[in-house]
Amino acid sequence: MKEKYMIIDVAKCHDCNNCFIACQDEHAENDWAPYQAAMPRHGHRWMDILRHERGQNDRIDTAFLPKPCLQCENPPPCAAGGDFVGVREDGIVIFDLEAGRGRDITASCPYGAIWWNEEEQLSQKCDFCAHLLDDPAWEPGVPRCVHTCPTGALTFVVEEPVAFARRIQAEGLAPYKEEIVPKPHVWYKNLHRFTKNFVAGQVLKGGDVASGVTVVLRGADSTAELVSDMFGEFRFDGLSDGEYTLTAEGKELTEVTVLGASVDAGDFEI
Structure with missing residues (x-):
C-alpha cells in the first residue's frame, strides 16, 4: 500500500513562516472532528520552525528546520497513550479524540511535537491535515503547509515504502535525530546545514x-x-x-x- 511522506529541504527554508501560518489558519478555532479538535489560537506550534546559527566573524550562516510531527512508524506516544494513539495504513499517526480526553502525553514525544490543549483537555499534534487528504474535493491533495510553501522547501510524496526507500538513497534524505526514533515519515534534505x-x-x-x-x-x-x-x-x-x-x-x-x-x-x- 502507498504511504504518505513529507520531504523538507533545509537549504530552501528561509523562515517565512507561511507553513506555520497555514497550519494556524487551518486548525486554530476550527473543529475537524473526528480528526482534530480546534487548536487553541495561541501557544501551539504543530509546525515548529527551529533556528540554528553556524560560524564565526563574517563567515556565518543560519539554517531553519521546519518540524511537524514526524509520523514515526513506531511512535513512543503509542506506549504512553495506549488505546488512543494509532498509526493509519498510510503511515499517519492519529489520536482518538474521545479516548484521549484528559490524557496528557506531551512528555512522551522525544521531538517535542505534541501540545496540550488545556481547554479541550487533549494532546494534539500535526496529522498531515488528514481531514483534507481524505477529502476528494481537496484538489491540491497535500497538507496546507506544503501547499503554501513558496520556495518548495516542503514537498509531499505518496508512494510504496520500497519506492520511497529508493528515493531516500537517490536524493540523500536523512531523518532528524535518527538515534531517538527510527523510521519517520518526515525526511530532510541538506540536514547537515542544521546538524553538522x-x-x-x-x-x-x-x-x-x-x-x-x-x-x-x-x-x-x-x-x-x-x-x-x-x-x-x-x-x-x-x-x-x-x-x-x-x-x-x-x-x-x-x-x-x-x-x-x-x-x-x-x-x-x-
Missing part, C-alpha cells in the same frame, strides 16, 4: 584574493577537496567533530579542531 558543521577560510596571493586554488581538508577518516571561489573563499560543510588539516597547493595552511561548532579558519597567504 563547516570549516571556511580564504586564500590569498600577493595580498589579493586567489580564485581557482585547490584546497584540501584531511581528517582522520576522510579527505575532501574543492576549489576556492572568485573571492578566494572556501567552505567544507557537513563535518563531524574531529581534527582536520587544511592544505592548498601542497602547502599546509593550518590544523583545525571542530568541536560542536563551525570554524572560521581565517585568511591564508600562499
Whole structure:
C-alpha cells in the first residue's frame, strides 16, 4: 500500500513562516472532528520552525528546520497513550479524540511535537491535515503547509515504502535525530546545514584574493577537496567533530579542531 511522506529541504527554508501560518489558519478555532479538535489560537506550534546559527566573524550562516510531527512508524506516544494513539495504513499517526480526553502525553514525544490543549483537555499534534487528504474535493491533495510553501522547501510524496526507500538513497534524505526514533515519515534534505558543521577560510596571493586554488581538508577518516571561489573563499560543510588539516597547493595552511561548532579558519597567504 502507498504511504504518505513529507520531504523538507533545509537549504530552501528561509523562515517565512507561511507553513506555520497555514497550519494556524487551518486548525486554530476550527473543529475537524473526528480528526482534530480546534487548536487553541495561541501557544501551539504543530509546525515548529527551529533556528540554528553556524560560524564565526563574517563567515556565518543560519539554517531553519521546519518540524511537524514526524509520523514515526513506531511512535513512543503509542506506549504512553495506549488505546488512543494509532498509526493509519498510510503511515499517519492519529489520536482518538474521545479516548484521549484528559490524557496528557506531551512528555512522551522525544521531538517535542505534541501540545496540550488545556481547554479541550487533549494532546494534539500535526496529522498531515488528514481531514483534507481524505477529502476528494481537496484538489491540491497535500497538507496546507506544503501547499503554501513558496520556495518548495516542503514537498509531499505518496508512494510504496520500497519506492520511497529508493528515493531516500537517490536524493540523500536523512531523518532528524535518527538515534531517538527510527523510521519517520518526515525526511530532510541538506540536514547537515542544521546538524553538522563547516570549516571556511580564504586564500590569498600577493595580498589579493586567489580564485581557482585547490584546497584540501584531511581528517582522520576522510579527505575532501574543492576549489576556492572568485573571492578566494572556501567552505567544507557537513563535518563531524574531529581534527582536520587544511592544505592548498601542497602547502599546509593550518590544523583545525571542530568541536560542536563551525570554524572560521581565517585568511591564508600562499
